[in-house]
Amino acid sequence: MTDHPHRPETVAAGALGYEDADSGAIIPPIHPSTTYVRDPDNAYSRGRVYARADNPTFDTAARTLSALENGADTLLFASGMAAATAVFMALEPGDHVVVPDVMYWALRNWLHGAATRWGLRVEGVDTADSDAVRAALRPGETKLVWVETPANPLWTVTDIAAVAGLAHEAGARLAVDSTVATPVHTRPLDLGADIVMHSATKYLNGHSDVIAGTLTTARKDEAWARIKAVQTQQGGILGSFEAWLLQRGLRTLFARVRWQSAAAQGLAERLSAHPAVSDVLYPGLPGFPGHGIAARQMTGGYGGMLSIRVKAGAPAAIATAAGVTVWRRATSLGGVESLIEHRASIEGPTSPVPGNLLRLSVGLEAPDDLFEDLDRALNRAAG
Template sequence: MTDRPHRPETIAAGALGFEDAASGAVIPPIHPSTTYIRDPDNGYDRGRVYARADNPTFDIPARTITELEKGADTLLFASGMAAATAVFQALDPGDHVIVPDVMYWAFRNWVHGPATRWGLRVEGVDSSDTDAVRAALRPGETRLVWLETPANPLWTVTDIAAVAELAHEAGAWLAVDSTVATPVLTRPLELGADIVMHSATKYLNGHSDVVAGTLTAARKDEFWSRIKAVQTQQGGILGSFEAWLLQRGLRTLFARVRWQCAAAMTLAERLSAHPQVAEVLYPGLPGFRGHGIASRQMTGGFGGMLSIRVKGGTQAAIDTAAHVGVWRRATSLGGVESLIEHRASIEGPTSPVPGDLLRLSVGLESPDDLFEDLGQALNRASRQG
């Protein structure tokens, strides 16, 4: 490899400057082997023992993400849920943890379900309210504060630096789910977080063809060693091909996210004036509650995700999603295709999401086509009502 460049766009696009020494290839290879030859003395001088922890295909995507996040180490997992739950599984029974009221629904269900049955004391707060976080912290008892910002699907924004200071004063670690912001827009470790998590299924891969998760640590401390042990012992790792697809997706990360941010901003502004839209939830809008904080901790854009609340209520929102053509009715986000989803139907009766809300993941299509398609669907649903 050549010397590592310093600008993040070049780090991502160049796969850390990879060049194959034998062939001159610029594309990193896939290593499917599950095991490695021992040395004659029964040792492993080449550093590889077994693929659950030592797959060379992990090296470039893990190092790339570490460099982009300006961290000390990165672990790759089989999914975002595997990555997130590993952090909680590294805690001790009886530890007090704080989580947001608004967060990815599957993980919210897990932390208030299995995590509590394993003995963790889980407390939900409005994490966008720094005073609420301060009031919930129990010095000497709170071991972890978990944030998601912007938070899916209301896109509430939390002040990472302010919460980091509070968490550390109380003796707690701070972990941030930065899936929506990506390292293109926000680097939580630079704002004081100890761990940053990504559902790499989304923007890091960006092509809707890999399920993956990542954790990056600010430092290799005792807690990080615990997390690594959880990953290795429980085996929630990527396969070789999935790791290779992840590093392929990382090479276009900056180009994709910047386009999606610009398109999402255009749509947010235009949808705000649509007669069938009651409200647009997007951190880039000046009237959005968390806009000021987002402006400080998100650089270069406000993300490719927004939500709209449809006039006419739940049925009008469902009917709108039924009449789109360019948008795809599907779960997930961060891919090249634009997705629309009625979240309350997915999340069920315990969801904090209003029934009139539609979540929008902006892809790489023309913003004009996306607006015209959604506009006709909104108008058609209004006439049906």
């Protein structure tokens, strides 16, 4: 595990106290070089061979994230999907994996499509139900349990510690997609997970200008070596400029996420009383299923994501999204701008998402402006 003497806010803001040894610069540089010079004896004493396997620009972001997650090592990928799929591609054909039945839709589609054709046995369950996870596990056959918590876009909460215990008892590893929680609110490795994944496109970068993914491991073992080999061999690496932008975003992570979480909590409470809203899905609400688990494993807030179900149905939900002016009608989440999206339309006819659901990513705007904008749109759509 990473041992750092300072609190995580200090680690993130100071980029691990980075200071250039030659110039004294406090901002890490960008290294665009794709290759590195050999020593006269043909060795690489400085440890770098080729940028597909390594790049100095990765170092500060990777080390910072390892410190924030209390992990042993971090890999940066070209996207969240590249990071997530690398974990599954490091398994063997025929291996059994347990995944959520409602999760990030692109990974869900890949798992039930390309991954099954490649030979993985994929079983989807409600991972928020520990009994369902226990029933799905096949000791000796299940090699990986993958959970997402809070899970997009219903924001269901999985008990990481409980599922980690079940997975390990069956001889499997636990990987957690913690994109929404971020290390600001949850440290899955401290709760027993083996790997934590982030779509760094979202909160870790936080400015909607980088596509990136990360994996952090609890330990450098054979399984981690296989994942690292997949990254190198498949070439799913992050570019130098993107890695630099990711590090820049990490420096403001705690300030952004804490603001967004507080704003989301307030919006969830106000929208719960709105006459045009039938349900608000947010782990910070006391009546939300899984709130008790979230309160145990999330600290300092419940994240900047929530969903609402519009009482008048799918047409009114779509009309609400069309009627906002402060919120932006766009996909993705975790940026400084607030986004609204009708998920069922995006995910298509096989989506498990209710048709009257709108997903809300809370940005850094004034919370009153966000509520008033949504209030007007909801009232107009309700007629």
